[in-house]
Amino acid sequence: MNRPVLEVRDxxxxxxxxxxxxxxxxxxxxxxxxxxxxxxxGSSGSGKSTLMNILGAxxxxxxxxxxxxxxxxxxxxxxxxxxxxxxxxGFIFQxxxxxxxxxxxxxxxxxxxxxxxxxKERRRRAMAALETVGLADRARHEPNQLSGGQQxxxxxxxxxxxxxxxxxxxxxxxxxxxxxxxxVLTVFDQLSASGRTIVLITHEPEVGDRTKRLIRxxxxxVVEDTRQSPLHQPPVGAFAGRHSI
Amino acid sequence: xxxxxxxxxxxxxxxxxxxxxxxxxLGILIGVAAVILLVAVGxxxxxxxxxxxxxxxxxxxxxxxxxxxxxTNTALTKQISDALVDQTLAPDVKTVSPVVSxxxxxxxxxxxHTVNAFVGTTPGxxxxxxxxxxxxxxxxxxxxxxxxRVVVIGQTVATELFPGVDPIDKQVxxxxxxxxxxxxxxxxxxxxxQDANDTAVAPLTAVRQVLTGYGxxxxxxxxxxxxxxxxxxxxxxxxxxxxRLHVSSTTAATSTSGTNTTPYRIxxxxxxxxxxxxxxxxxxxxLGAVAAISLLVGGIGITNIMLVTVTERTRExxxxxxxxxPRRVILTQFLIEATLLSVIGGALGVAAALIGSxxxxxxxxxxxxxxxIGLALGVSIAIGLFFGGLPASRAARLRPIDALRxx
Numbered sequence: 001m002n003r004p005v006l007e008v009r010d011x012x013x014x015x016x017x018x019x020x021x022x023x024x025x026x027x028x029x030x031x032x033x034x035x036x037x038x039x040x041x042g043s044s045g046s047g048k049s050t051l052m053n054i055l056g057a058x059x060x061x062x063x064x065x066x067x068x069x070x071x072x073x074x075x076x077x078x079x080x081x082x083x084x085x086x087x088x089x090g091f092i093f094q095x096x097x098x099x100x101x102x103x104x105x106x107x108x109x110x111x112x113x114x115x116x117x118x119x120k121e122r123r124r125r126a127m128a129a130l131e132t133v134g135l136a137d138r139a140r141h142e143p144n145q146l147s148g149g150q151q152x153x154x155x156x157x158x159x160x161x162x163x164x165x166x167x168x169x170x171x172x173x174x175x176x177x178x179x180x181x182x183x184v185l186t187v188f189d190q191l192s193a194s195g196r197t198i199v200l201i202t203h204e205p206e207v208g209d210r211t212k213r214l215i216r217x218x219x220x221x222v223v224e225d226t227r228q229s230p231l232h233q234p235p236v237g238a239f240a241g242r243h244s245i
Numbered sequence: 246x247x248x249x250x251x252x253x254x255x256x257x258x259x260x261x262x263x264x265x266x267x268x269x270x271l272g273i274l275i276g277v278a279a280v281i282l283l284v285a286v287g288x289x290x291x292x293x294x295x296x297x298x299x300x301x302x303x304x305x306x307x308x309x310x311x312x313x314x315x316x317t318n319t320a321l322t323k324q325i326s327d328a329l330v331d332q333t334l335a336p337d338v339k340t341v342s343p344v345v346s347x348x349x350x351x352x353x354x355x356x357x358h359t360v361n362a363f364v365g366t367t368p369g370x371x372x373x374x375x376x377x378x379x380x381x382x383x384x385x386x387x388x389x390x391x392x393x394r395v396v397v398i399g400q401t402v403a404t405e406l407f408p409g410v411d412p413i414d415k416q417v418x419x420x421x422x423x424x425x426x427x428x429x430x431x432x433x434x435x436x437x438x439q440d441a442n443d444t445a446v447a448p449l450t451a452v453r454q455v456l457t458g459y460g461x462x463x464x465x466x467x468x469x470x471x472x473x474x475x476x477x478x479x480x481x482x483x484x485x486x487x488x489r490l491h492v493s494s495t496t497a498a499t500s501t502s503g504t505n506t507t508p509y510r511i512x513x514x515x516x517x518x519x520x521x522x523x524x525x526x527x528x529x530x531x532l533g534a535v536a537a538i539s540l541l542v543g544g545i546g547i548t549n550i551m552l553v554t555v556t557e558r559t560r561e562x563x564x565x566x567x568x569x570x571p572r573r574v575i576l577t578q579f580l581i582e583a584t585l586l587s588v589i590g591g592a593l594g595v596a597a598a599l600i601g602s603x604x605x606x607x608x609x610x611x612x613x614x615x616x617x618i619g620l621a622l623g624v625s626i627a628i629g630l631f632f633g634g635l636p637a638s639r640a641a642r643l644r645p646i647d648a649l650r651x652x
Contacts, residue, residue, distance in 0.1 A: 058567055058646040078572050085645075086569020097564045097649065101261040111568045113250060158568070 003070050004031045005166050005197045006055060011064035013050050013220075024050040025061070026220035034165075037192040037235050038199045039208040042217035048201045051217065052170045055199065056091045057084055069165050086115050090159030092169035092200075096151040098143040104130065104154045105139040111162045129157040133187050149180025156187055160196070167191065169200035173207055185210060193234040210236055251574060255581035269550045270590035273625050276543020277594025278601065280621035283539050285602045285611035287532035291525045292612050298521045304472040305373050306479050307512040308465040308486065320461035321509065323449075325489050329467060335481040337474040340369035342466040343449055345457045351398075351406060351445065352418040358405040360398075362444045363419065365452025366466075371397075373468035376446075381413045381428030384448050392450035397428040400442040419445075420455045479513055536617060540624055547625055548632040551583060555636040556651075562640040563648030575641040576634070583633025587626040595622060 013025040024047045032038055042048045053059035054066060057073050066073045069088055076084060085091075090111075098107045108126040117125070130136045133153040143151055152172060159167055169188070173181040185207060192198055192212070200211070208214050209228070212235050216224035229236055259266045310321050326343035329335060349363035370376070371383050384395045396417065403412050412426045424447060433441045453459055469478040486492070492507050565575055595618055602611040640648055 053646045056567070058649070059644055082566070082569050082571040084569075085567060091567055093567075093649075097560075097567070099261075099561055099564060102257070106257070110565070113254070114565075114568060114570045114574065116247075162569075 003034075004067075005034050005036075005069060006030070006032045006199075007065075007067040008055070009065045009067075011051070011054060011061045011066065013047070013054065013059075014062045023220055025054075027064070028217075028220070028222055030215070030222065032166075032197060032199060033231060034197055035192075035195050036197055036199075036231055037188075037212040038215060039211040039213070040199065040201050040215045040217060041203060041205075041208050043203070045219075046217040047220040048217050049170060050220075052168060052199075052201050055166075056089055056168045056170075057081055058091070082114070086111055087162060088165045090162065090164040090167045092152070092155050092159045092167070092172045094171040094174040096143070096148070096155045096175075098151055098154060098158075100144070101142055103140050103142055104135065104146065104157075107143070107154055108158045108161050111158060115162055125161055126157070129161040130154070132160070132190075133157045134183075147180065148176050149183050152176060152180065152184050153187060156184065160191065165197060167196055167198045169198065171201050171203070173202065173204065181207070189235050248577070251577045252581055254578045255585065258578060258582050259585060265554060266586060269554060269586045270593065272546045272550045273543075273587055273590030273629060274594040274597060276540070276546055277591050277621045277625050278597040279543060280536055280539045281595065281598035281613065281617050282601050282606070282611060284532055284536050284617040285598065285613045286606050286609050287528060287535065288614050289606075289611040290609045291528045291532075293609060294524060295521055298517050299375075304469045304475055306467050306469070306475060306482065308467065308482060309463070309510045309512065310461060311508055311510040321463075321465060322461060325486065326462060326465045328489055329465065329482055329485055331485065334485055335478065337470050337477045337481060339468045339470045340367075340373050342366050342370035342373055342468075343462045344370065344464045344466055345449060345452055346463045347457050349419050349445075349456055351402065353406045353415060356406050358402055360402055360443060360445045361440070363452065363456060364444060364446045365449040365457065366446060367449055369468070370446070370466060373466050376433065377431045378428040379431035381426070383428055383446075389448040389450060392454055393448060394422055394424045394451050394455070395427045396424040396445050396447040397430060398426055398446075399430045399444040400432045401440055402443060402445055403429045419447075422455045424451070475513060479511055483511065536620070540621065543621075543625060544628045547587070547628045551586075551629055551632040552636055555579060555633060555640065559636075559640045559643070559648050559651040562637070563643070563645050563651065566641070566643075566645040566648060572638075572641045576638050579637030579641075580630065580634050583629050583637075584626075586633070587629030590629075591622045591625050594625070 008028060008030045010027045010029055011025055012023070012027055015022040015024055028047075028051060040048050040051065050059070054061050057068070060074060068084060071084065073081070073084065098104075099110065105123070105126055108129055109122045112122040112125060127136060127139065130139055133156050135150060135153050135157065138146060138150060138154075143154070146154065152175075156169075156172070159169075172188075173184055176184065181204075188198055188200070189210065198211075200207070202208055212227065212229045212231060214224070214226045214228055215222055308321065321343075323343055326341055329338060329341045331338075343366065345365040346362050348359060348361050350357055350359045351363075352358075364370075367389050368383055368386050371378065378397060379400070381397070383397055384393070388395050396419070398406075398412060406412065406417065407415065412429060415426050416423045417426060418424075430442070430444070430446070467478060467482055469475045486509055487507075490508055562575055598618075599613065602613050640651075643651075
C-alpha cells in the first residue's frame with residue numbers, strides 16, 4: 001500500500017490563446033491512496049471537471065505530471081493509454097454515456113471486450129457487475145428503457161466490471177432525482193467498503209459528506225483538503241442502503 | 246481483441262440502427278443502379294439503331310430518281326434496271342431488283358386495309374432487302390415473268406385482314422384484281438415512323454398491270470456480291486447510269502457527295518452504316534458523360550450519408566475510447582461497417598439494375614455494359630470506404646473528451 005493509486009504534481013490546464021486564455025487549473029497537486037473515497041467539490045468554473053478529465057486520461061494537462069498507479073500517463077502512446085483507460089480506470093459520466101440502442105449487458109461487456117476477455121467469461125463478469133448494482137433483471141433492456149438512476153447504475157457496473165484500480169465519477173448524481181441519487185450513492189458506499197478507490201466530483205454537500213475525504217477547489221486551486229473518516233475503515237454511509245454485498 | 250470480435254461489433258453497430266443502415270444502403274443502391282441502368286439504356290438504344298440499319302441490308306445500294314415528275318427520258322425504267330445486270334461493266338453486282346411501290350387498298354371478305362407500301366419487284370428483292378418470308382413462300386421468277394397475281398403480305402396486313410385465319414392461299418382483292426396470298430413476311434423491326442410490317446410484295450409485272458402502270462420505277466435495289474464490294478458497285482452503277490441517262494462524268498463525280506445535279510440518287514447502306522458508327526461514337530461520349538454525372542451524384546450521396554453517419558457517432562467513438570478502445574479497433578470497426586454497407590448496397594444496386602434492365606425503358610431495351618457494373622461498384626465502394634473511414638479515423642484520433650463533447 002505504499003504506492004498511491006494516483007499522484008498529480010502541479011498540474012496546470014490552460015484553454016485558448018492570448019486575450020481569451022482561461023486558466024482552468026493553476027497548479028493542483030494531489031495524492032490519493034488505495035482504498036480512499038474522495039469527493040472533489042467546487043462551484044462551477046472551479047476546474048473540477050477539467051481535473052476529473054485529466055485524472056481519467058481523457059484529456060491531457062498543459063503542464064505537470066500525472067502518475068497513475070506509478071505510471072507517468074503523459075508519456076504513454078495511444079495504445080498504452082487505451083490500455084490504461086481500460087484496465088486502471090473506471091469512468092462514470094454525469095450524462096451516463098451508455099451506447100444507445102445497445103442492451104445494458106452489452107454496454108457493461110464493452111470494456112471487457114476491449115480487454116480481450118472471452119465472450120463466455122465476459123457475460124459472467126458483466127452479469128456479476130450488474131448484480132452488484134442491483135440491475136441483473138434489467139440486463140436485456142436498452143438505455144432508453146431504463147430510468148436515469150438505472151442508467152447510471154449500468155454505467156457504474158460498466159466502470160467497475162474490469163476491476164480497475166480507480167473509479168472516477170464526474171457528478172454521478174448530477175442528473176438524478178433524490179431517490180436515484182440514494183441508489184447510486186449506496187452502490188458507491190458498498191464499493192468503497194469493499195476496498196475500491198473512488199474519486200468523485202459533486203456540488204451537493206450531502207454527497208460530499210458521505211465520503212472519507214473532501215477536497216475543495218476554487219479557481220483551479222485546492223483550497224481545502226479534509227479527512228472526514230479514516231482511510232481503512234468503511235465510509236459512514238456504508239451498510240445503510242438496501243443492497244448487501 | 247480478435248478480428249472476429251471486431252466484425253461482430255461492426256454487425257452490432259449496423260443492426261443497432263437498422264433504419265440508418267437501410268437508408269445508407271439505399272443511397273448506395275440508387276447510385277450504383279442509376280449508373281448501370283443509364284449506361285445500359287444508352288447502350289441499348291445504340292444497339293437498336295445499329296440493328297435497324299443492319300436490317301436495311303448492308304451490301305445494297307438503292308438507286309432513286311432525283312427529279313420527280315421531270316422529263317421522261319431521265320426517269321428510271323425497266324430497261325435501265327436490266328442494263329445494270331451486265332457482267333462486263335458491273336462484275337460486282339449480284340442482283341438487281343426494280344421496285345415500284347404505291348399505297349393500295351387490300352380487301353378480303355369485306356375487310357379493307359390500306360397498305361402503305363404495296364411493292365412490285367422481282368424475287369431477288371427479298372434477299373437483297375433483308376426481308377425474309379416467315380411462312381409460305383416468295384413468288385418465283387416464273388410468277389414474275391408470267392405476271393401471276395400472287396402476293397406476299399407483311400405481318401400487319403396479315404393480322405388486320407386475317408385475324409385468327411391462316412392467310413396462305415386466300416384470295417384478296419387489290420385494285421379490282423384478285424391476288425393469291427402465297428406467303429407472310431417475317432416480322433421486321435420498324436425503322437422510323439412507318440410500320441415496316443405494313444407492306445405487301447407482289448411480282449413487278451402484276452403490280453404494274455394492276456396498280457402503277459408502265460411508267461417509271463420508284464427505285465432500283467442493287468445488291469453487291471459482298472459488303473466490301475458496295476463501293477465498287479456504286480461506281481459501276483453510276484457509270485452505267487451516266488451512260489444511259491446521258492450525264493457528263495464531271496457532274497456524276499459530284500453525285501455521291503450529295504449535290505443534286507444528276508437525275509438519280511444513289512443511297513448506300515454502307516454509308517448509312519458509317520453514319521451509324523459515328524452516331525454510336527457520339528452516343529458513347531454522351532453515355533460517358535451521363536455515367537460520369539450519375540456516378541458523381543451517386544458518389545456525393547454516398548459521401549453525404551457516410552459523413553453524417555460517422556459524425557453522428559463521434560460521441561459514441563468518444564465513449565468507446567474512454568472505455569479503453571484502441572484507435573485501431575475503432576477504425577477497424579467503422580471500416581468494416583462502411584465496407585459492409587457499400588458492398589451490400591452496391592450488390593443490391595447491381596441486382597436492381599439487372600432486374601430493371603429486363604424491362605423496356607422509354608421504348609428501349611437496355612443492354613448492360615459489363616464494365617459499367619465494375620466501374621459503378623468500384624467507385625461507390627471506394628467512396629463509401631473513404632468517406633466512411635476518413636471521419637472515423639479523424640474521430641478515433643480525437644482525445645476522448647473532445648469526441649465526447651462533440652455535438
